[in-house]
Amino acid sequence: MNPVESPLRSQVSRADFFARVGYSTVWEDERVIDEALEPRASETALSITSGGDLSLQLALTCERVVSLDFNPRQTWLLELKRAAVLTLDHDQLWELVGLAPSAHRRQLYERARELLSEDARRYWDERPGEVDAGVLRCGKQDRYLQWIGRVLTLLQRPGTIREYFAIRQIDEQQRFFDDRWNGRLWRFLGAVLFGRTFLDFFFHKDHFRYARQDQHPGPAMRAQADRTLRDVPVWSNFYLHWLFFGTYRDRESCPAWLRESQFDRLKLRLARLEIHTAELEQFIFGLPASSVDVFNFSNIFDWVSQETFTGLMREVIRVARPGARLCYWTNVVNTRRELGSCGFPELEERAGLGQTLHRESRTPGYSSCTVGRVRKPA
């Protein structure tokens, strides 16, 4: 797609955080795809790449998926995931990305490498250590999350963690959390792990550019962590499993694109996935009118001003097909960009659905999930 004249620019794309892979897995509950975006076989999706998982999931259904990120490293990671699916078998895919032990990740990478662009090849060739470790571990956020998992395992003790993950009933899980987990140690850890010092070390201050100034992020993050650990069934929470064990329970309890049952289908459908490196603020102006049915925006509006948000929503309405669905998250410390704040009658919020998805989300870290629909004449 050619660059186009656009009145908008991202305010954070040049931040230090984006000088490397920020996210090697997507940490937004993938249920949002089926339950809020409801993709159909004949439809086109526009999806923020991030770790690539949700763009790959959309490719399992949609006719066309346009995946977009301003950080080229996220593009190269998604290219590698796509190449791995296309060139390897399912066991080898799990080995290459770091979910199963492997003594020959470099050889597996060599096979996938054939399908990479020049830029992606150069990037991964220069990072043999990240390939050897398994690329799902390379994201800055992923390192932070898995580091938390290691610290907690050490302090709560491995046996306690194993016991917790074996629980299948929610009331038992809540009792376990109240009696065994939520002690002084956890409260102390919460203050440290979710304190500004740690967050600023692992993330970039631009993450908090539009953060509510009246509030330290710690208590809100702690409350989200408590909700996830206590009230969301741990047995089906593959996100938490990955955080603590660095892999998934089995070949089905994992993001959709990694499931064994989806593997052959995904291989056949990857030609539908187009990967672009660009700011949404620029890219969306180049899309034809009435061409997109599904918008997965991750939580990118945490990093835009109200003015930019309104400008982007105007474009969303232009490029949306009638009845298009959209979704975005808000980070726990950020101010939600209200869909209604733009004053466009075409944007209809599905508040109840957004609240349910947020309340039941298997990942902590967000203060809301916004789901909407675009009403315009056919």
Ligand SMILES: C[S@@+](CC[C@H](N)C(=O)[O-])C[C@H]1O[C@@H](n2cnc3c(N)ncnc32)[C@H](O)[C@@H]1O
């Ligand atoms: C918003 S971040 C959040 C990640 C998410 N919470 C997760 O864990 O998966 C996801 C991606 O959005 C990209 N991004 C942020 N703002 C963007 C923009 N305006 N245009 C294109 N990509 C953007 C970042 O580079 C990043 O890879």
